[in-house]
Amino acid sequence: MSGQDDTDFDDPGPEPDAPLTRGEPQGGIVIGEFGGGAVAAGPEATAEDSSRRLGVSSTEIPPPSVAAPPPGGIAIGRMTGGAAASGPGARATNRSEHFIEATPQLIEALALLSxxxxxxxxxxxxIEREVRTNGGVEQGRLRRLAALAGRATATVGGQTAAGVAAQTIIGMLA
Known part of the structure; x- marks a missing residue:
């Protein structure tokens, strides 16, 4: 023997419910709903998510049922963003952008703070300028603004325009 695994890779694999043996792909990934991010399966697979997306994902509709993937594969019921890869050396990278949408409440809060x-x-x-240009604002920038408004509120009391705006923004981030 040469020390290599003598598994026949042209073989379609074991029957369902048969135990896996050495050399066969192991498991897989099952995702009911995938709203973004990255997932990879398989030997030496990598996944990276450096995304920024617009809006908030809706959980009103339950995710669909998903059948188990083939060994080493990926099964996704509903995918609204992100990246998925499967197989030896697979790579999944997601670089989408995530912004908080420009709602009337956000515009009003920005006007109060500006x-x-x-x-x-x-x-x-x-941020108002970014909202007008992009239709939304990066979540991190909005968190920073909420913190600044919160500090301003703490110095003069919670019933100020800054306090109202801070609460509106914090509610959007939740």
Missing amino acids: VHDGELGTEAVD
């Missing part, structure tokens, strides 16, 4: 002096007002104006 009249403030200093960093809070400057950030609100910059």
Whole structure:
């Protein structure tokens, strides 16, 4: 023997419910709903997600049932973004962009904050510009704005325009 596995890879594989033996692909990935990200299966498979997406994923419709994939494969019931790969050396990379949509509530909150002096007002104006250009704002920028508004609220009380805007933004991020 040469020390190599003598499994015949042209063989279609074991019968259902038959135990796996050495050299056969192991398992697989089953995903009912895949709203973004990256998934990879198989020897030396890699997955990377550096995404930024617009909007919030809806969970109103339950994910479909998904049949088990073939050994080493991937089965996805519903995929609305992301990347999937299967097989030896498979790579899955997702570089989509995720933004919070420009809702009327967000526009109103930005208007309330943009009249403030200093960093809070400057950030609100910059985000307003991003919203008009892209139709939304990057989640991280909105988190930063909410923190700035929260600090401004803490210094003068929670019933200020900054407090109302901060609560609106925090609600959008939840």
